[in-house]
Amino acid sequence: MNGKPVLEVTGLTKAFGGLTAVNDVSLTVGQGEILGVIGPNGAGKTTFFNVIAGSMPPTSGSVHFEGTDCTGMRADHMARLGMTRTFQITSLFPALSAFDNVRAATYRTKSTGWMSAIFRSTAYRTEEEAVSEAAREALRFVELDSRADVIADALSYGEQRRLEIAIALAAEPRLLLLDEPAAGMNPEEGQRLVGMIKNIRDRGISILLVEHHMRVVMGVCDRVVVIDHGIKIAEGAPSDVVNNPDVIRVYLGREAVSA
Amino acid sequence: MQRYFPLVAIAAAIVLPLLTANTYFHHLLVLWMLFSLLALSLNVIIGYIGELSFGHAAFFGIGAYVAAILGMHTGLPGVVELILAAAIAGLFGLVIGYVALRIVGPQFAILTLGFGSIIYTITNYWVDVTRGPMGISNIQPLSVSGDFLALTGALGYYYVTLFFVVAFAYACYALMSSRTGRAFIATRENAPLASSLGIDVFRMKLLGFVVATAVAGIGGALYAHYLTVVTPDVMSLQYMAALIIMVIVGGRGTIAGPIIGALIYVGLLEALRAVGPLRLVIFAALLTLSVIFLPGGIVSLWKKWFGDAETGEPAREGGAS
Numbered sequence: 001m002n003g004k005p006v007l008e009v010t011g012l013t014k015a016f017g018g019l020t021a022v023n024d025v026s027l028t029v030g031q032g033e034i035l036g037v038i039g040p041n042g043a044g045k046t047t048f049f050n051v052i053a054g055s056m057p058p059t060s061g062s063v064h065f066e067g068t069d070c071t072g073m074r075a076d077h078m079a080r081l082g083m084t085r086t087f088q089i090t091s092l093f094p095a096l097s098a099f100d101n102v103r104a105a106t107y108r109t110k111s112t113g114w115m116s117a118i119f120r121s122t123a124y125r126t127e128e129e130a131v132s133e134a135a136r137e138a139l140r141f142v143e144l145d146s147r148a149d150v151i152a153d154a155l156s157y158g159e160q161r162r163l164e165i166a167i168a169l170a171a172e173p174r175l176l177l178l179d180e181p182a183a184g185m186n187p188e189e190g191q192r193l194v195g196m197i198k199n200i201r202d203r204g205i206s207i208l209l210v211e212h213h214m215r216v217v218m219g220v221c222d223r224v225v226v227i228d229h230g231i232k233i234a235e236g237a238p239s240d241v242v243n244n245p246d247v248i249r250v251y252l253g254r255e256a257v258s259a
Numbered sequence: 260m261q262r263y264f265p266l267v268a269i270a271a272a273i274v275l276p277l278l279t280a281n282t283y284f285h286h287l288l289v290l291w292m293l294f295s296l297l298a299l300s301l302n303v304i305i306g307y308i309g310e311l312s313f314g315h316a317a318f319f320g321i322g323a324y325v326a327a328i329l330g331m332h333t334g335l336p337g338v339v340e341l342i343l344a345a346a347i348a349g350l351f352g353l354v355i356g357y358v359a360l361r362i363v364g365p366q367f368a369i370l371t372l373g374f375g376s377i378i379y380t381i382t383n384y385w386v387d388v389t390r391g392p393m394g395i396s397n398i399q400p401l402s403v404s405g406d407f408l409a410l411t412g413a414l415g416y417y418y419v420t421l422f423f424v425v426a427f428a429y430a431c432y433a434l435m436s437s438r439t440g441r442a443f444i445a446t447r448e449n450a451p452l453a454s455s456l457g458i459d460v461f462r463m464k465l466l467g468f469v470v471a472t473a474v475a476g477i478g479g480a481l482y483a484h485y486l487t488v489v490t491p492d493v494m495s496l497q498y499m500a501a502l503i504i505m506v507i508v509g510g511r512g513t514i515a516g517p518i519i520g521a522l523i524y525v526g527l528l529e530a531l532r533a534v535g536p537l538r539l540v541i542f543a544a545l546l547t548l549s550v551i552f553l554p555g556g557i558v559s560l561w562k563k564w565f566g567d568a569e570t571g572e573p574a575r576e577g578g579a580s
Contacts, residue, residue, distance in 0.1 A: 053455070079457035087455075093448035104445040108457035110438050117437030118430055124437070131438070171456050 004067065005030050006175050006206040007052075007083070012061035014044075014051050021047040023230040024061070029175065034197065034207045036221035036238070040250055041212070044230035046088060049179050049210045053085040054078040065175065080108055084173035088180045090160050092152040098163055099148040102135040105170035109134070138166040142196065158189045165196065175206045182213040194219040214251075218242070226250070265432075268515075269425055276417055285413035291525045292420035293482050298505040298517030299427055300474035305503070306512030307431075307440070308467040309447030311368040313499050314355070314375030318472040320382060320494035321348045322479025327395040327489045328388065337401040337410075341480050348476025349469050351378075356468035360461060363450070372499075379494040394490030401484040416485045423481070427474055428514050443467055497539070504542055508549045510556025519557050 005028035014022040021044045029035045039045050051058045057072035064070065065081055075085070093101045110131060116124040139145045142162040147155060152163060161181065168176055178197070182190045190213060197220045201207055211217045217224060218238045226234040226247050234244045241247055276285050301315045322344040329340050359370040382389045389395070401410045401419065410416055434440040445453035446463045454460050483489045492498075501524055509520020524542075531538045553559060 055451075075451075075454045076457050076459050079455055085455050087452070091449060091452045093445055093452065095448055096444065100441075100444075104441040104453075105456050107438060107442050107445070112438055114430075114434050114437050114439040117433040117439070120433075127438070128436070167452070167456070 006033075006066055007208060008064040009052060010062045010064075012048065012051060012063065013059045014047050014056070015059045021230050022051065022058075022227075025225075025227065025230070025232045026061075027225050027232070027235070029206050029208050032201060032204060032206055033223065034201055034209060034221050036217040036224040037208065037210045037227060038212070038214070038217050038224060039227035043227045045210045045212075045227055046179065047230075048227065049085075049177065052208070053083075053177050053179075079171060079173075082173050083175040083177060084168045084171045085177040086164050086168050086179055086181060088183060090157070090164065092160060092163060092167070094153040095151065097149050097151055098139060098144055098155065098166075099135055101152050101163060102138050102166050102170045103131050105138075105167040106131045106134050107171070109170075109172045134170055134172075138170045141169060141199070142166040157184065161185065161189075161193075162196070165200075169200065169203075169205075173205060175208065176200060178207060178209045178211075180211055180213075181209070182211060182216045185213075187215070190216050191219075265428075272421055272425075273418075276414055282413055285417060287525055287529060289413050289417045289420060289485060291522055292417060292424050293478055293485070294502075294505060294521035294524060295424045295518040296420060296427060296478040296481075297475055297502055298509065298521045299424065299431060299514070300471040300478065301502050302506050302511060302513075302517045303431070303467050303471040303474075305506050306516075307434070307443040307447065308464045310360075310363060310464065310468075311365075311503070312371040312468075312471075313368055313503070314371035314373075314378075315471070315475055315502050316498035317375040317378040317494045318348045318352060318475040319479040319482070319498070319502075320378065320489075320491070321351055322476030323483040323489040323493055324382065324389060324395070324479070325476065326480035326483040327398050330399045330484075331395065334399070337484065340401075340484075341477055344476040344480035345473040346476075348479065349473030352469045352472025353465070356465045356472070360464045360468060363464075375494065375499060379491055382491040382494060389491070392491060394488060394492075395483075396488045398483050398487045398489065400487070401481070410484070413485075416481065420481055420485075423477060424518070428518070431514050439463075439466075501542070504546045506556075508545055508556055510558035513556070513558050515561075516556045516558040523557070 007029040009028070010026050012022055012025045013020065025048060027035065037045055037048065050056050052063055054073050054075035054077070062069060062071045065078070065083055068081060070078055070081060093104060096104065110127050112121070112124045112127045136145065136148070139148050142165050144159060144162055144166060147159060152160065155163060165181070182193055185193065194216055197207060197209070209217065209221060221238055223236065224238050224241045225232055226241060226244070228250045233246045233250065234241050276288050297315070297319055301312065304310055304312045304315070325344040325347045326340050329335055329343060355371070355374045359367055359374065362370060383392055385391070401416070410419065434443070442453065442458045442463050445456065445458055446460050450460045479493070482493070505520030505524050506517050508523060509518065510516025527541070528538065531541060549556060
């Protein structure tokens with residue numbers, strides 16, 4: 001990583017009453033970097049993710065995006081700054097076609113409103129063209145262009161997960177927060193996802209990935225942060241982290257740590 | 260043909276009252292258009308932002324009373340009155356929406372019922388201003404200024420209201436093919452996802468609510484000038500329920516739906532005049548049947564029989580037009 005970090009999390013703590021779900025976790029995501037956050041079930045990954053993504057304010061600590069303090073900011077404000085999240089449980093606009101799902105997601109990148117639509121202004125026409133083009137491009141990227149007119153609800157599970165990525169990309173983020181994107185995927189779909197995440201980075205988008213699947217994390221991340229019981233226990237390159245005795249202990253008897 | 264359907268429909272609506280000189284028929288047409296305007300505005304809340312409002316008739320009533328009271332005391336030109344009716348109803352919408360839209364779903368519906376009842380009760384008891392249950396009568400006809408171009412017959416009101424219905428229907432169509440409209444639908448379909456894409460969900464809902472209430476205010480003002488009488492009854496539960504029936508039975512989230520719903524309501528109200536209060540039971544049954552068997556409303560039948568119609572599902576068609 002070089003230059004200023006895109007995301008800088010400092011001493012993040014989130015307590016629910018007496019339970020400290022996330023305890024003093026710090027990390028940075030560099031420009032064009034893919035950072036993985038892993039940990040066993042109940043380690044506090046999702047809470048950590050939700051605090052960063054703006055679903056809930058932290059108890060203490062701070063989150064900076066490109067130098068802007070966005071600690072405890074609302075999700076829509078964060079999205080407008082240029083950081084987009086996905087959801088652990090499939091989250092789409094179920095009654096809309098795949099194409100309309102992605103078109104709705106271009107909201108942040110455009111500016112014309114209702115009035116220009118009423119008067120069919122030139123700016124409106126140009127932007128609508130750009131919206132459709134961006135939506136088609138995002139669908140092509142996740143290989144769903146042939147399914148553009150299908151209602152999201154009728155897509156297969158794997159297709160829905162890819163559509164989610166297309167939605168997130170259509171918002172043109174500079175930082176993408178992925179919340180367990182491989183959840184419920186079979187190994188083959190997981191591999192496809194790994195390729196896709198690398199392609200996203202090649203578009204110049206930095207990625208923070210919270211994931212349980214070791215295979216996905218090891219295959220795609222530049223660096224990995226391991227969380228257990230809300231505490232950061234290891235950080236480094238994937239190959240170093242898998243040999244870390246603490247990490248092995250945490251994962252022992254659960255899942256092979258090898259990639 | 261689908262592309263020209265709206266134009267054909269407008270042309271038919273213009274010719275329709277000229278087919279007969281029967282003033283009672285004209286009266287029914289005016290009611291149809293007034294209810295169409297109201298149902299279209301309520302449709303913004305129910306169909307586009309996806310909330311249920313039981314308070315819509317109250318904003319209709321506010322518009323009617325603004326027109327009546329202004330007419331009584333100031334003699335402002337009709338056009339100014341319409342604008343003021345929209346502004347004041349919209350202002351009430353802004354304040355009530357600002358408070359109530361913090362909560363969504365069934366709780367929001369109950370809150371609007373509460374606010375609607377408060378406005379109804381105040382209208383009923385604040386006799387100095389509203390003349391209480393007696394209502395206000397002898398409201399001046401709608402005019403450009405004084406007696407200039409004063410509308411007296413039903414035919415005139417029909418065309419004026421038709422103009423507002425067409426204008427607002429077009430505005431709804433434009434909304435649905437705009438970035439703002441997509442944000443409305445995104446908010447309705449999945450608020451957390453919409454929020455993660457940079458859409459301010461609360462602001463979108465508030466915008467939809469204020470527009471809907473302002474248009475209901477215009478409808479109210481037109482109603483007051485047309486009937487020349489307004490009583491608190493226009494805000495009663497019966498009207499609130501009627502508006503919801505029109506939107507749901509016609510087809511929420513569409514443009515043709517609420518207009519067809521209004522036609523069915525006005526038509527049945529007349530056809531069933533003989534059975535008296537039993538009509539309300541029939542309307543309730545209609546609503547229930549529609550929700551169970553035809554959740555997309557009457558307009559979804561069109562889609563089922565003739566394929567995708569342009570007016571049938573504005574949310575589905577792109578800015579490709």
